[in-house]
Structures are given as C-alpha cells and as structure tokens.
Amino acid sequence: MYPGTLVQLIENFRKLPGVGEKTAERYALSVCDMNETDVLEFAEALKNVKEKLKYCPVCGNLTDTEICTICSDPDRNKKEIFVVQSAKDVLAIERTAQFRGVYHVLNGLISAAKGIMPENLNIDTLIERAKDADEIILATNTTMDGETTAMYLDKLLQEQYPDLLITRIARGMPSGGLLDYADEMTLAHALSDRRRLK
Amino acid sequence: MYPGTLVQLIENFRKLPGVGEKTAERYALSVCDMNETDVLEFAEALKNVKEKLKYCPVCGNLTDTEICTICSDPDRNKKEIFVVQSAKDVLAIERTAQFRGVYHVLNGLISAAKGIMPENLNIDTLIERAKDADEIILATNTTMDGETTAMYLDKLLQEQYPDLLITRIARGMPSGGLLDYADEMTLAHALSDRRRLK
Numbered sequence: 001m002y003p004g005t006l007v008q009l010i011e012n013f014r015k016l017p018g019v020g021e022k023t024a025e026r027y028a029l030s031v032c033d034m035n036e037t038d039v040l041e042f043a044e045a046l047k048n049v050k051e052k053l054k055y056c057p058v059c060g061n062l063t064d065t066e067i068c069t070i071c072s073d074p075d076r077n078k079k080e081i082f083v084v085q086s087a088k089d090v091l092a093i094e095r096t097a098q099f100r101g102v103y104h105v106l107n108g109l110i111s112a113a114k115g116i117m118p119e120n121l122n123i124d125t126l127i128e129r130a131k132d133a134d135e136i137i138l139a140t141n142t143t144m145d146g147e148t149t150a151m152y153l154d155k156l157l158q159e160q161y162p163d164l165l166i167t168r169i170a171r172g173m174p175s176g177g178l179l180d181y182a183d184e185m186t187l188a189h190a191l192s193d194r195r196r197l198k
Numbered sequence: 199m200y201p202g203t204l205v206q207l208i209e210n211f212r213k214l215p216g217v218g219e220k221t222a223e224r225y226a227l228s229v230c231d232m233n234e235t236d237v238l239e240f241a242e243a244l245k246n247v248k249e250k251l252k253y254c255p256v257c258g259n260l261t262d263t264e265i266c267t268i269c270s271d272p273d274r275n276k277k278e279i280f281v282v283q284s285a286k287d288v289l290a291i292e293r294t295a296q297f298r299g300v301y302h303v304l305n306g307l308i309s310a311a312k313g314i315m316p317e318n319l320n321i322d323t324l325i326e327r328a329k330d331a332d333e334i335i336l337a338t339n340t341t342m343d344g345e346t347t348a349m350y351l352d353k354l355l356q357e358q359y360p361d362l363l364i365t366r367i368a369r370g371m372p373s374g375g376l377l378d379y380a381d382e383m384t385l386a387h388a389l390s391d392r393r394r395l396k
Contacts, residue, residue, distance in 0.1 A: 046237055
C-alpha cells in the first residue's frame, strides 16, 4: 500500500533488533520528514561502519584505527586482561573508570542453544596474549552462557599456564538491591563470598 | 569511547523518534554484525526515500510515482474525499477495505502549541478539489488538534461551498471497549450519537 521505496526502507529498519512493523513504519516516515543532508549523512554513516570499522587484531574490540585506542594506549597495563562478551561491555567498564588494564572481546558466548562453539569465538588470540599476562579477569555475563564460557576459559587457561592468576568478577547483591527480591543464586553468592568489614 | 565511525552512526539513529542512547547503541552495534550487502542496501534505501519519494500533487500522500497509486486508480470514486492527517492514516483506512473514494493528506494538524498554522498544511488543494466533490469526510484524529483542524476545515468548506456534504467520522465506544474504563467524552458521544437497532 505504501510506495515501493518506503516499503524497502521499512523492511530495512525491521532488521534492527526489537523493531517490529509499526516501529519500522514510524522510523521510515520520520526519515521522510528529515532534511536531505541529514538523510545522506545517515546513509553515509551506515556505509562507513561497514567499510571502516574492524575488529582490533589484538583484543577483538571494534575500532576504526589499525589497533584500537585502548590497546595502543601506552598508559594501560597490558598484563591485566579483562575478558568480556562484546564491545558494549568494554564501554560499560570504561564508564566506571576503575580499570587501567586492557580488554579482550570474545564477540559472543559459548551457547549450545544457539550453536555457538568455542571455535566461533575470539579465543585463540586470548590464549596467545595470556602468555605474558599477570592476571586474566573473566567478566562474561553471569548468565548460563556466560558462566559456561568463563568455566571453559578457566580450564583452558589453567591447563596452558598453571601459574597464571585467573579471576572471575564478584557475584553478590547489586547496589540498591533488596534482599527479599533477590534470587537464590544471588543470595547464595552474597553469603558465600562475604567480606570482613575493616 | 567508541570509535568515531560508530559514534556517528549512533548519533544518526538517535534522530529517529523515540530512540535514546541505549537503543541507538544497540542498533548501531547490530549493524556491525550485518553482512555488507544488507548494510549497503539499507544505506541505499535511505537515500532513495529522500530522492524518489514525493508528496502526490493531488492528495498529498507519499508517492514514488508522478501521481499516487490511489489518485491514479480509475476505480476509485474521486467525488468522495477522506481527509486525514498523515500517510500512516491512509494505510490504516486502506487496511479496512471499506472505503473506495480518494484521500487528502494534510501532513499535519493545526496546533497552537507546536506553532502549526493552517497555511503550513496541505489545505489549499483540498479547497480546490472540494469543488467537484460530493462528500468530504473529515477524519483527523479525535484529539484536541484533530478536532480543531476538523472544525476549521468544516467552516472553511461551508463558506466556500454551502451545499457540499461535509461529514465527521463517528465517535463512540471502540470495539471491545469497557464502559467503566471509557472517558466522559467518549461516553457522551456514545450516548448522543446512539443509533436505532434494526
């Protein structure tokens, strides 16, 4: 019912995560109301991401330079490697400004359900990098797939480097959390990993 | 913190209606995972909409042909004109398959709050078209701005063509509606516009 050009744009918006028919329609119609410069810039930005954005060969983070800004920063401690699932997680940790080491982005998690195997992930370079590391912090999500991946990496790294310090991010109550709303796993961790007050 | 190319795409996604920082980020990252053909097609679709899509000079609906498909359809009754706010409304009515006349898209509503005056809307051509019409159905939304616009158009058309039939879409209870949840205006209309059962 809509003209073909508009239908095509709607179809494209529908490929974005969580975007259904109605939302795609609203986005496409809003593009009709944008001025031409903005739309051309939008189209250019899309193309640029595909053409210029690459995975950093060192850590697997997204970058538009040869080596990503974190890996090429001489002030970052290269011996402390923070392992995460995706580029989004790097940003989340960087926002806390609490970590001065480097990252390793797996670009996925091991998942039997989704058919993602260790060989589909950016693991080989991690094993390579771990050789010179002091500590590997496993910071995959605390979900089923995240835990599986962390356990897998722990085993793999321990076999290869028996003396390497491998840690997992702390589990327990989130800030502002209410005990009576927390699930059993969270409470169990909060109890078993309790710390002495100084 | 993200590479510049990605930040630019995030900024562009943020221009879409209802898209905040987090959603724009999610969309942009999903584009990184798309294959190149899809992304180039997406960019092309954006440009096409701006380059090829125009307002139909007859009715104001969006079209990528000279005259829109509805206006150029010889089977549609050109003497019955259905006046709506936007192209989205045309689609909604077409989906009902209950109307075989033609449309007139105002591309907005008179709104004191948003500073939209009658001269900003596609009204002149409506007055022109109304000359040969049998009926003008005012189908702007039943919101404050929609009612204002309908009243304005009714007055303007009546002055010009005293014999023209001008109607307003029915107001009352929506299908599946519950009386105790309906607002007073809806109930007032449902009562005053009640119909005899046959």
